[in-house]
Amino acid sequence: MRRVVFRNPWLPYALVAPQIAITIVFFLWPAFDSLRLSLYRASPFGDRLIFIGGGNFARLLGDPAYFRSAATSLGFSLVVTVAGLAVALLLASLATAKIRGLALYRTLLLWPYGIAPAVAGVIWLFVFHPSFGVLPYLLSFVTGYQFNWFLKGWVPLALIVIAAIWKQFGYNLAFYLAGLQAIPGSVLEAASVDGADSIRRFFAITFPLLSPVTFFLFTLNMTFAFFETFGLIHAVTQGGPGDATSILVYRAWKDGFDGLQLGYSAAQSVILMLLVIALTAAQFRYAEKKVTY
């Protein structure tokens, strides 16, 4: 297909201008402003800014709690992404098999995506609640362990992980279903004829051919777990107990708007921004080598 190309000295610029304007006003401007703010601290009475250069960054890098928070974020995001994608891929491959009632299964599997992260958190809070939740109640028959999230840091973390996976599941599934349908049946048939069983077919053909989808979902889920789980954490645990569920975004928000240390918070945002840029760049570089499009 030949592409039509128009020539006009100014029209294309006028057409992209709104998008550029939005990028500048809502991304570049705030980004540079937080870069500037990260070099200051507010005076005790909040009436002026005191320039302290790299002071905020020095304080952050000398704070073990910040590294704990970074480790929590990374572990949390990896678990949410890897476990979420594994479950979604498993169910997607089952839901493309030729079985009856497929359309109904698909519809029922997709629906939690329509739920906001904060609401998903509240719903799971009812399930996990230490005094009247179903799960601690049922587990109390099996074990004497106290699944109380005010006492045990890993319980709320597990709650957040499950709620995040649950919420993202429909989205991942939809993409895997679409990806699976794009795999030519003839290739799978040929492998069948050559004597490959279904597990072998999955790892030799389906999984490699799905790699662009997996790559896309990996990036998307990492970003989701890193940033969009804010509402979930804010609604359920507020980062607690202690700092057990305080991921980097939550900490940056809390230090800024709860602790009113705006410069300190801005420094965290800057580090977060660099982290995301590095992550995306690394993923795309890796993807160019390993992912077959």
Next chain:
Amino acid sequence: MGRSGALAHGILVASIVVLAFPLYYAFVISTQSLDEVTSLPPKLAPSTHLAQNYADAWARVGMGRLLLNSTIVALAVALKKIVISLLSAFAIVYFDFRASSSSSG
């Protein structure tokens, strides 16, 4: 349909139950009184407070206004995104201009 078909059905049904349970539980809780919600063992069947709970929630947090606000914001954002992305995509695909390869971010 062989054994693997039954297994697939089993796994799918089980996962739907797991997916749907929190939603069902949230709905069930919304039909109970505070006493019933906090009682042990947890009650998993709908109760009698449905109408009252929803009326209370609607009145107490001003749900009507909140729904209106959400609708306005969602519609405006969706419309803005479509219009602006449409214009940019059109420019990048159908025009040959210097910035076109670097402006796709």
